[in-house]
Amino acid sequence: MTQSAAVPVHPVDERLPLPKLFMLGLQHVLVMYAGAVAVPLIIGGALKMSVDQIAFLINADLFACGIATLIQTLGLWIFGLRLPIMMGVTFTAVTPMIAIGTNPDLGLLDIYGATIAAGIIGILIAPFIGKLLRLFPPVVTGTVITVIGISLMGVGINWAAGGFGNPDYGNPLYLGVSFAVLLCILFITKYVRGFFANIAVLLGILFGTLVAIALGKVSFAGVSEAPWFGFVMPFHFGVPRFDPIAIATMTLVMLVTFIESTGMFLAVGDIVGRPVDQKTLVRGLRVDGLGTLIGGIFNTFPYTSFSQNVGLVGVTGVKSRWVCAMGGAILIVLGLFPKVAHIVASVPQFVLGGAGIVMFGMVTATGIKILSSVDLSKNRYNLYIIAISIGVGMIPVASDKFFMKLPHALAPFFHSGILLASISAVLLNAHFNGLRSEEEASALAQEAARQADAAH
Numbered sequence: 001m002t003q004s005a006a007v008p009v010h011p012v013d014e015r016l017p018l019p020k021l022f023m024l025g026l027q028h029v030l031v032m033y034a035g036a037v038a039v040p041l042i043i044g045g046a047l048k049m050s051v052d053q054i055a056f057l058i059n060a061d062l063f064a065c066g067i068a069t070l071i072q073t074l075g076l077w078i079f080g081l082r083l084p085i086m087m088g089v090t091f092t093a094v095t096p097m098i099a100i101g102t103n104p105d106l107g108l109l110d111i112y113g114a115t116i117a118a119g120i121i122g123i124l125i126a127p128f129i130g131k132l133l134r135l136f137p138p139v140v141t142g143t144v145i146t147v148i149g150i151s152l153m154g155v156g157i158n159w160a161a162g163g164f165g166n167p168d169y170g171n172p173l174y175l176g177v178s179f180a181v182l183l184c185i186l187f188i189t190k191y192v193r194g195f196f197a198n199i200a201v202l203l204g205i206l207f208g209t210l211v212a213i214a215l216g217k218v219s220f221a222g223v224s225e226a227p228w229f230g231f232v233m234p235f236h237f238g239v240p241r242f243d244p245i246a247i248a249t250m251t252l253v254m255l256v257t258f259i260e261s262t263g264m265f266l267a268v269g270d271i272v273g274r275p276v277d278q279k280t281l282v283r284g285l286r287v288d289g290l291g292t293l294i295g296g297i298f299n300t301f302p303y304t305s306f307s308q309n310v311g312l313v314g315v316t317g318v319k320s321r322w323v324c325a326m327g328g329a330i331l332i333v334l335g336l337f338p339k340v341a342h343i344v345a346s347v348p349q350f351v352l353g354g355a356g357i358v359m360f361g362m363v364t365a366t367g368i369k370i371l372s373s374v375d376l377s378k379n380r381y382n383l384y385i386i387a388i389s390i391g392v393g394m395i396p397v398a399s400d401k402f403f404m405k406l407p408h409a410l411a412p413f414f415h416s417g418i419l420l421a422s423i424s425a426v427l428l429n430a431h432f433n434g435l436r437s438e439e440e441a442s443a444l445a446q447e448a449a450r451q452a453d454a455a456h
Helices: 018-046 051-074 091-101 108-135 138-160 172-191 200-214 244-272 278-297 307-316 321-336 338-345 349-371 381-393 408-414 417-433 438-455
Strands: 087-089 303-305
Touching: 018 051, 018 087, 018 091, 018 200, 018 307, 018 321, 018 338, 018 349, 051 087, 051 278, 051 303, 051 321, 051 338, 087 278, 091 108, 091 244, 091 408, 108 244, 108 278, 108 417, 138 172, 138 244, 138 307, 138 349, 138 381, 138 417, 172 200, 172 349, 200 307, 200 349, 244 278, 244 303, 244 307, 244 349, 244 417, 278 303, 303 307, 307 349, 321 338, 381 417, 408 417
Parallel strands: none
Antiparallel strands: 087 303
């Protein structure tokens, strides 16, 4: 008997056959693609860059996405969560980057300098942020993950209606195709078994794309003009400039990203049955910093884990990190072959809408699952922690102008419902239940890991 046969392999470390890996990896890429290219489009438009320059930004973004994802999933020295995570540009940085880029005294090169500096600072402070894990017992973790899912639901809903900014937003045809994709995914999940059940979201997206093509709603404009190969040259736009105020601003963005990533990492650890301890959390946060550093070098922006892919892991039940590693490899190819990237970009957002509702709902369900293990009958304070924190986390979702009279520099903090919910839950838990020591938190994490291994 071989060693691999004698020693069971955890689903996270399972290496699937290459054809299955490719299909499952492609599924991850498709569900994150719209979000991955959105930030370069927004920044390029705000800075009035040419079409060719924006196209380069997108290719650079996909290339850096792939590198950061490979490091996060496979691990490199002291970097890498080694869980099924896809990395992408964080939307938290959009407003500060536009402010830096449109400042008459600054510009794009100052964005890149601040991104590089924030990435280095992020790598250095990751161990200190990791010590905050003891502030995230199940009542806090479950609340934060629930808010993540609810906050993201707005993205899926906007996709289903045609995408934010679409002049034909809410067209019944968009809603119908999106609903058909949702039904297709549910049908496959219910009646299909084996590998095809695992790629239900991919099959639903392909079905919706074919319907959209038949209805004449898919545009392949730009595919023929796009080059087959495009090398992503570091410092393509010039030598970065390092402005202290811009660096401080992007470092604050890095801190916000760390808190959001902590919730994502804890969620995916719970989904795959490999709870995240402090050491693992630090390795994952370091990749946020390293990915941001790589982004600045390769002409793109700060990176974090993409929550829609966390939801996809829950939907498919495929826990292998090698699937996301394949997704990272596909992203690198897309970044180096613009023509292929244009084809993938042709998938309409309303096709992704039905899939988005499933995936983001699954993130919410994961949070509710964690909260189900919390004592809500004897400890009534936990109800207050959950209720108030979810309410606070919904403020930016319900009203994007709620904090508009506060200093603009604080926007990255107050526009993140995930961060607001995290701060609220941590403070309320500390007030009502007190804080655990690092030893208690470590013991609980080890016990959770033992239970997961036993279940496996």
